[in-house]
Amino acid sequence: MAPALVWLTALMVVPCALVLALAFFRRGIYGGIDYTFTLENFGLVVDPLYAGIFLKSARIAGTATIIAVVIGYAAAYAISAAPRRLQPVFLFFAVLPFWSNYLIRTYAWIVLLNREGLVTQLLRWLGYTGEPPSMLYTEGAVIAGLVYNYLPFVILACYAPLSRLNPELAEASRDLGASAATTFRRVILPLTVPGIAAGAVFVFVLSIGNFVTPALLGGGRFQMIGNLVYDQFLTANDWPFGAALAMALIAIMLLVLMAQAMFADRAAGRAAEATGGADG
Amino acid sequence: MTATALRYRSLRTSSIALGLALALSLPAAADLVISNWDGYMAPDAMTAFKAETGVAGEVVVHATNEEIMGKLVASGGKGYDVVFVSSPFAEVLNKLGLTEPIDHAKIPNLANLYPEATRLPHDVGNAFSVPYTWGTTGLCYRSDLMKAAPTSWNDLLAPSDELKGKTTMLATDRWLLAAGQLDKGFSVNETDPAKLAEVKDLLISAKKTLLAYDDTTFYSKLVSGEALMVQAWDGWCNYGIAEKPEIKYVIPKEGSDLWVDTMVVMKASQNKDAAFKFINFMLDAKNHAWAAQNIDYKVPNKPAMESLPADFLAKFPNMAMPVADLVKFEQLRDVGEAQRDYAKIVSEIKAAQ
Numbered sequence: 001m002a003p004a005l006v007w008l009t010a011l012m013v014v015p016c017a018l019v020l021a022l023a024f025f026r027r028g029i030y031g032g033i034d035y036t037f038t039l040e041n042f043g044l045v046v047d048p049l050y051a052g053i054f055l056k057s058a059r060i061a062g063t064a065t066i067i068a069v070v071i072g073y074a075a076a077y078a079i080s081a082a083p084r085r086l087q088p089v090f091l092f093f094a095v096l097p098f099w100s101n102y103l104i105r106t107y108a109w110i111v112l113l114n115r116e117g118l119v120t121q122l123l124r125w126l127g128y129t130g131e132p133p134s135m136l137y138t139e140g141a142v143i144a145g146l147v148y149n150y151l152p153f154v155i156l157a158c159y160a161p162l163s164r165l166n167p168e169l170a171e172a173s174r175d176l177g178a179s180a181a182t183t184f185r186r187v188i189l190p191l192t193v194p195g196i197a198a199g200a201v202f203v204f205v206l207s208i209g210n211f212v213t214p215a216l217l218g219g220g221r222f223q224m225i226g227n228l229v230y231d232q233f234l235t236a237n238d239w240p241f242g243a244a245l246a247m248a249l250i251a252i253m254l255l256v257l258m259a260q261a262m263f264a265d266r267a268a269g270r271a272a273e274a275t276g277g278a279d280g
Numbered sequence: 281m282t283a284t285a286l287r288y289r290s291l292r293t294s295s296i297a298l299g300l301a302l303a304l305s306l307p308a309a310a311d312l313v314i315s316n317w318d319g320y321m322a323p324d325a326m327t328a329f330k331a332e333t334g335v336a337g338e339v340v341v342h343a344t345n346e347e348i349m350g351k352l353v354a355s356g357g358k359g360y361d362v363v364f365v366s367s368p369f370a371e372v373l374n375k376l377g378l379t380e381p382i383d384h385a386k387i388p389n390l391a392n393l394y395p396e397a398t399r400l401p402h403d404v405g406n407a408f409s410v411p412y413t414w415g416t417t418g419l420c421y422r423s424d425l426m427k428a429a430p431t432s433w434n435d436l437l438a439p440s441d442e443l444k445g446k447t448t449m450l451a452t453d454r455w456l457l458a459a460g461q462l463d464k465g466f467s468v469n470e471t472d473p474a475k476l477a478e479v480k481d482l483l484i485s486a487k488k489t490l491l492a493y494d495d496t497t498f499y500s501k502l503v504s505g506e507a508l509m510v511q512a513w514d515g516w517c518n519y520g521i522a523e524k525p526e527i528k529y530v531i532p533k534e535g536s537d538l539w540v541d542t543m544v545v546m547k548a549s550q551n552k553d554a555a556f557k558f559i560n561f562m563l564d565a566k567n568h569a570w571a572a573q574n575i576d577y578k579v580p581n582k583p584a585m586e587s588l589p590a591d592f593l594a595k596f597p598n599m600a601m602p603v604a605d606l607v608k609f610e611q612l613r614d615v616g617e618a619q620r621d622y623a624k625i626v627s628e629i630k631a632a633q
């Protein structure tokens with residue numbers, strides 16, 4: 001316990017406290033910090049301009065999360081339904097992209113989507129002659145990049161409860177006359193919701209703070225909160241405001257994670273109850 | 281100090297510092313530390329400099345002005361001897377008292393500079409900075425894929441239908457705003473809020489027609505045909521021209537800014553004499569001509585520019601621009617407190633739908 005506590009304090013608590021402290025000072029005219037206490041940085045965070053960027057980031061991250069959950073759950077379901085000995089192979093392929101660098105994976109989408117890219121060339125090869133569609137540097141491209149990069153988290157998070165699911169539960173449901181759809185909706189889905197929630201939170205939290213994907217696939221036309229924080233630290237040299245934004249972002253992530261933890265606790269309690277009832 | 285003594289000193293220092301240096305992988309204290317953009321000087325420059333002066337040096341790279349400024353402001357300039365920054369940032373370093381006055385007696389090659397380059401408004405008389413490269417910001421375009429050559433910033437900001445979705449603008453705040461400021465006939469250092477609001481509205485409407493904001497790959501977008509016209513620094517447009525001669529560069533009729541990248545010596549430097557020697561080395565006509573020919577930027581060095589081969593100048597016409605025309609443009613200056621307004625406007629533009 002003690003080493004873990006030291007590790008957490010040195011690498012988590014202290015750096016976060018330093019960033020938090022920065023947020024209460026003024027920016028020097030030429031960057032740097034002017035050590036006069038102020039709350040104006042937090043006032044700026046709720047300025048409609050910046051609050052709007054927070055909302056937009058949440059919307060993009062939320063969309064990416066929903067898409068990733070739908071695809072990831074279906075993939076996890078298919079993997080868990082495959083023969084036992086093949087399942088590790090499929091899982092291996094699902095996480096294989098993680099072996100390459102995030103930036104390279106994102107650049108691959110540029111190669112695919114740009115106006116002279118592979119998708120356009122494929123369309124031309126199929127006989128399409130019109131103006132190539134504009135796919136890169138759109139919100140859709142940003143969402144696609146986020147979904148692609150974080151999908152494996154959902155697959156792994158959903159695969160765990162799906163593979164542990166006792167097949168007799170589904171059989172019992174079918175024997176009692178439920179259709180396949182009802183069985184899925186009333187039995188399988190509720191029992192695997194904690195996995196979905198864990199995967200969804202992963203995708204949402206990683207997406208809302210992301211700055212690489214919107215910068216590369218959004219062409220700078222879509223600013224997310226991560227880009228705004230990056231800009232304050234690296235171009236505007238306004239560290240106090242950047243710190244306030246980062247703290248607001250961390251607060252949002254903490255809230256989401258806490259909600260997920262509470263939800264998981266309650267779901268675990270309910271599952272224990274359900275199994276207890278079946279036993280008795 | 282003779283070369284032998286210097287070599288002895290660096291030898292002794294290095295034996296003492298060896299363990300530390302290995303552990304921390306920091307340059308030994310006696311070495312000259314230069315911070316520059318990647319690829320902005322000859323790869324063998326430090327070897328040649330050592331052969332000529334006996335001073336060992338190390339180049340560390342920074343990706344942006346802002347990155348090195350963050351480090352210098354945080355450390356008070358410690359750990360660096362010579363730093364390459366754009367002129368508004370050199371001005372800021374000087375205002376913060378971090379720059380060492382340039383000792384002209386120790387840099388005889390200052391005589392190679394064009395007279396205009398010694399009277400630049402940001403630092404008349406080269407008191408704290410020495411210009412290294414200079415140039416303009418204009419429009420870089422595919423002459424083979426456009427019906428008419430662009431002549432005005434308005435061709436970028438309110439593009440014709442054939443160009444919609446096929447233009448890019450620079451993302452760095454000062455140059456992004458400069459496009460709007462020049463189009464409106466304002467100073468590139470305008471701080472009047474009403475005028476800045478006009479510029480903001482113009483740039484937000486321009487955003488709807490853009491392919492992307494791009495500071496680093498715009499010329500390759502032109503080469504591939506993904507973009508047809510981009511806001512570009514002249515030197516970067518040359519990278520496109522080198523790959524595709526149909527790419528052309530034009531300064532819009534409303535004008536350009538005059539950007540200047542400079543060398544400054546840090547006040548905290550422990551090697552000021554060696555730092556001045558290094559600047560003198562870079563201003564040598566042959567070394568400075570290397571920069572012009574390999575990074576395709578104009579240099580403010582008269583003999584260096586005169587030594588450029590005719591076919592090189594024919595290939596990159598903007599390299600042959602007369603100095604008198606170049607210095608007519610206004611330099612980007614430090615705008616002080618207004619920098620925060622600039623940053624906010626750029627955030628508003630980038631957040632706009």
